Amino acid sequence: MRVYPVIPVVIVVLKVLLVPSNGQGPFAVNTGRYRYTAKRDNLVLSDRKTEIWAEVYYPRNIALTVGKLPLVVFLHGNHATCGRVLSDGTRSDSSCQYTSSGTCPSGFVVAPSHEGYRYVGIPLASYGYVVVSINANRGITCGGGVSEDGGLNLARGRLVLRHLALWSKWNRLGGAPGTLGFDPKRKINFQQVGLMGHSRGGEGMRAALTQYRDAGTPWKRLIGRMLIRAVFEIGPVDGQTSRTLNAYGVASMILLPSCDGDVSDLQGMHVFDRQFLNIGSRPYLPKGTILVNGAIHNYYNTEWQEPDSTSCGGTQQLPSAKGKSVPQQNTLKGTLLPFIRAYVGPGNERFGVRFDPSYPIPSFLRSVSFYARNHLRAPLQIGGEIEAVESFSRATGKSNGGLNNIASNVVVRHASAHYEHDSSVRVAQVSWTGSGSGKYFQIALGTTSSPFLDFSNYQTLSFRVAVYCSGQICSSNINNSPDMDFHIRLVQGTRLSTAIQLSDLATVRRPVDGHSVLETIDLPVALFTGVNLSHITGLRFVFDVTSTGRIDLAHVFRDVEGPRALSFPLTTSRASLQEGPPLVGSPFSRTAKNIIPATSNTFAGARQRGRGVELMFNSSIEFLVTNSFPRLKVGGVTSTDVRLSPDLRSIAFTLSERENAALDPQADAVIEIGKENVWMFGPMNVQ
Structure with missing residues (x-):
């Protein structure tokens, strides 16, 4: 391992790293609840009844607390609304009758999805927060979509705002129900509000943020002045409404389960990717993602007790028992709690280092899993504190500035990013066979009129990288070692800086379950010695370590602030900071499919619906309620315009006139739900 010069930027502030931010706080916690009779609420959904129902966690001695308390709201995602309790005590949720009728079939109980986050809600309340976990079952969860809101996520956002309007009223005037357990009058700080959403609840929380900010919205009158400071999302969906819903103007963090069997294309990555389009906005609040290796979608909610994924290509899933995974729960405790504590309430941004790739993941999280992080301290600015250097937006061979890049003994192509990423993301796909100093990709910096960049006032150079299966990558067993390694140099004319080795800054691993997702690498500019930093003409990636490989490079940017720490002091062995349990997984394997044969399924016919045609299908095997369409x-x-029957034995898809005209009635019909479940149908034989 290379020994780098000791410079101030590599100091790790141990005092910060050792601050506990995931355990129990100083306050004992009580649990309250409120629930109102379901009714049609035109501000939420005008065509059906919805319900105001929530569980609340708050400091027990709230009457003795000094000042007003910050408010955090949780929202679950899409799920069946009724279930049966099985002999082992777990619950199998397989009916949506409650959604439309407010009752469950005989022998079923209501699925309490909102109670599935107690394990994080109670610890958060112990630090002095009021936490409200909303039940969205009636009318919304498992409900059919409406025009421009197929996933009902705009409706979810309005339901959240309806709850916030209620809390605002209680805060100003009193009148909270006794079931709440305390009087919130003049106890809530509406300038310190945080949101957490799981799955469709994630996009629902962005919908709440957006609709509160809309011009002419009734919510500002009903809620009054409110400042939403942070949004945390778990495996969120994206793009299920007619609006593009962003997390601009707030601290934003996306947790992505690598083995997600529901939102298996990791749509939440789009939310972070679009932050690079938000040039020059304020306030300067951090954005990021954290990918949790081995985690699945459902087990972040303890009430969703059936796995959405039973296999995960190339890795092991985190351990679980009786429909729950305590290790997976710990990964949420170790991320949501420090995020909220950093950006909502008293605000201690030192907790935010959990998401900064220049800091090591704490040992209690490293003992559970591997992680990959993306991080953007603030929106990009032109000529400002954080500035884009290269985005690969031009044709292959050309830099952003119109200069010629160099591909030496490597193959480079500018293209769109892997399917998990937003369509706005462009990458340089780089592949090579054999390693050596003569194999490199060099990005030309500057413009035709000024062919260099001045890095003397910048402390950090960052880029995003993703790895593909190639060579020996993915064919060997998984272990704690990096799967990809290379060197990075700055170029000044014909002079090269010292080379920084990637593995000295990050452990970059193979794709899991087919996900070649980008992660952020931060390079301290001061480590690039031997060149004049005010006249840098190129950035060179030298492929002299991993013998054969293929990577994507994206979003090269620079920051006037230095990394607040590096992943470890560069003169120390990396072994002491290895991530992940001492597991040895299997080589890359394909996800298994659960195929329901055509003998169990029937095509039930077609009928006119609006300007389209609705195709109806039945099965003896219940269709699954998922968050992805x-x-x-x-x-x-292909159609994703879908409705499910309450008993989940029937499903209907609506095709537009154009789609219906293109339909081949002799072709086999196939219904895919999640990444593993396939219902086969023969030809529909309809005209």
Whole structure:
């Protein structure tokens, strides 16, 4: 391992790293609740009844607390609303009757999805927060979509705002129900509000943020002045409404389960990717993602007790028992709690280092899993504190500034990023065979009129990288070692800086379950010695370590602030900071499919619906309630405009006139739900 010069930027502030931010706080916690009779609420959904129902966690001696308390609101995602309790004590949720009727079939109980986050809500309340966990079952969860809101996520956002309006009223005037357990009058600080959403609840929370900010919105009158400071999302969906819902103007963090069997294309990555389009906005609040290796979608909610994924290509899933995974729960405790404590309430940004790739993951999280992080301290600015250097937006061979890049004994192509990423993200795909100093990709910096960049006032150079299966990557067993390694140099004309080795800054691993997702690497500019930092003409990636590989490079940017720490002091052995349990997984394998044969399924016919045609299908095997849309595929036609029957034995897809005209009635119909579940149908034979 290379020994780098000791410079101030590499100091690790141990006092910060040792601050506990995931355990129990100083306050004992009480639990309250409130629930109102379901009714049609035109501000939420005008065509059906919805319900105001929530569980609340708050400091027991709230009457003795000094000042007003910050408010954090949780929202679950899409799920069946009724279930049966099984002999082992777990619950199997397989009915949506409560959604429309407010009752469950005989022998079923209401699925209490909102109670599934107690394990994080109670610890958060112990630090002096009032935490409200909303139940969205009636009318919304498992409900059919409406025009421009197929996933009902705009409606979810309005339901959240309706709860916030209620809390604002209680805070100003009193009148909270006795079931709450305390009087919140003049106890809530509406300038310190945080949101957490799981799955469709994630996009729902962005919908709440956006609709509160809309011009002419009724919510500002009903709620009054409110400042939402942070949004945390778990495996969120994105793009299920007619609006693009962003997390601009707030601290934003996306937790991505690498083995997600529901939102298996990791749509939440789009939310972070779009932050690079938000040039020059304020306030300067951090954005990021954290990918948790081995985590699945459902087990972040303890009331969702059936796994959404039973296999995960290339890795092991985190351990679970009786429909719950305590290790997986710990990864949320270790991320949500420090995030909220950093950016909502008294605000101690030292907790935010948990998401900064220049800091090591704490040992209690490293003992559970591996992680990959993206981080952007603040929005990019042109000529400002954080500035884009290269985005690969031009044709292959050209830099952003119109200069010629160099590909020496490597193959480079500018293209769109892997499917998990937003369509706005461009990458340089780089591949090579054999290693050596003569194999490199060099990005030309500057412009045709000024062919260099001045880095003398910048402390950090960052880029994003993703790895693909190639060579020996993915064919060997998983272990704690990096799967990808190379060197990075700055170039000044014909002079090269000292080379920084990637593995000295980060452990970059193979794709898991087919996800070649980008992660952020931070390089301290001061480590690039031997060149004049005010006249840098190029950035060179030298592929002299990993013998054969393929990577994506994206979003090269620089920051006037230095990394607040490095992943470890560069003169120390990396072994002391290895991530992950001492597991040895299997080589990359494909996800298993659960195929329901055509003998169990029937095509039930077609009928006119609005300007389209609705195709109806039945099965003896219940269709699953997921957060991603089920997909109907018939030949070259795909539809996600879907409705489920309450008993989940029937499903209907609506095709537009154009889609219906293109339909091949002799083609087999296939319905895909999540990444593993496939219902097969023969030809529909309809005209």
